Amino acid sequence: MDRTQVVVADDDPIIRQLFKSKLTQMGCDVQSAEDGGAAWKLLRNNKHVDLAIVDLDMPNVDGFSLIQCARGHPRTKHLPIIVVTSRTDAKAIQDAFSVGATSFLTKPLHWSTFNSHIEYLMRLTHAAHQARNQVQRAEAAVRIKDVVLRRTLEAGARGTEQIQEILHRLASTIRSGTDVESAFGIIDELEKETLLIQNSLVQGQSMSKALCSRVNVDDVRVPLMNLLANAQIRVQQRSRQHNVPVSIVRVPEDAYIACDPDGLSLAVSHLLDNAVRFSPQGGTVTLEADVHPDGMLTIVINDDGPGMEPDFYAARLLPTFDAEFEEQNCSEGVGLPLVKAIAEAHGGVLEIRSMPEQGTSAMLVVPADRVRLEHDFAA
Structure with a gap:
């Protein structure tokens, strides 16, 4: 203890x-x-x-x-x-x-009562800490579920509109009876759009099932290296498809983090996936982490892609952001607002810095009270 x-x-x-x-x-x-x-x-x-x-x-x-x-x-x-x-x-x-x-x-x-005073105060403080955590977990669950539901519905609605437009073009082509090759091309396009909708709904369903239980961001202490390696594995296929290697360049091997490992790994892998998609063929994406002197942990994903104006990502972190552009150009799934919600559920923040022609840097900041180094356990 x-x-x-x-x-x-x-x-x-x-x-x-x-x-x-x-x-x-x-x-x-x-x-x-x-x-x-x-x-x-x-x-x-x-x-x-x-x-x-x-x-x-x-x-x-x-x-x-x-x-x-x-x-x-x-x-x-x-x-x-x-x-x-x-x-x-x-x-x-x-x-x-x-x-x-x-x-x-x-x-x-009165030293005879001093011990009792300290012990009572520490018990009271522990109870207050537990109560704050329960409130934070409940609020985090609401935010995350709201993002998952809204983004899944948005993806389904956009996909339905796309399918309706494709079916209209297909009907026109068939009625003209002049361009069979074009009809087959439209059918292929329809199949791809249907698959995209299916993937979005499956992902939303999977995440909703995972979130039906109590959101727990405190009770599991995992090695930081394992968590980041798991996130790296999640994007291996995308990395190979785009010929953009993902490298872990610096992580303190003795660092542990108290978190929801599946949720935080999902957040990191989503940022990695975005970085791979934005990078040119043959580009590089790096993943690094540091524990700072004040105990704060930063997890940083860097890419050498084209970069964006600073306001580009600021808008995409807003809960009300219309995800149409992101769905077309960024990672599949529920988007950056979910990553932000996962970070906030852990008491942290998500920061994204980008400039045209200078690449993008995405940083998850985790507070010190969730971070332990191996020598802390021996102390």
Whole structure:
């Protein structure tokens, strides 16, 4: 089980040492800071902090400012923060809670009840975290299912219109009785269009069945290399057809990610498929991933295709985008809005950067709380 990671901010070295001793006995790992500025640096640079204990009256950056900074940062906005201070005036307590303190203890501390206070707060925080995750999963399920249904219906409707137009041309050709070869060509065209509709409906049906169960983006921890290799395998046939090799050029082999592996692999493979389709014959597509110092993971797909104006992809990430162009020119299936929804279901984002004649770079950003390196398990 992972040890609880605690940051203590107090300008009194004796108090800091007391906290460290008591918390270590409780099975916590403790880092200390003499003021709010040093504590904020610890909170920013450590991707896994479970609890902060903060004195209000410190030099340079006081406790109020530290709490405000923490609540304004995505990674620490839900961090439990205990204010520990000798101040007992009601205004100080009210101000501390108004800027985001979770609980309040006064000095001198009653060490006999300190352990119980910490344990209760951590249980409460865990319950709140579970509740937030359930809400996020439910919202993610709604977004993803909406995208799948809407895009599948759009593909079917467009295909039906195409078939009606083809049948009209076929009827005209047959009635003229003059061009048998053209009639056979139109029949071939009709067969291809029917197959496209069938593929879209089958894919939509398959994804809908997979999404009928609870969306789970937390409970499966998989090696990042395996997930990306699976995405690469999904596009092998397309890669061979277009003579555009897909290469994994850099991935941290010791990185693990907590995710829905099928969903995230689908998102990456869709971006790879788009990159292959946009690249010229003999072009290259690369897949790379990095874990950054703050723990954030980026998965990047680069191609050397013609590139597009920046607004091109911005429009295609909107839920209301009319998918006609994408269906004709990009990857088959439910499109970039689904990739965006999958990224957001994991607390991440999808960014696409492209310029004419400079290729395209698609980046999935995954937050630090979903990423672990192998040495984290041993710690």
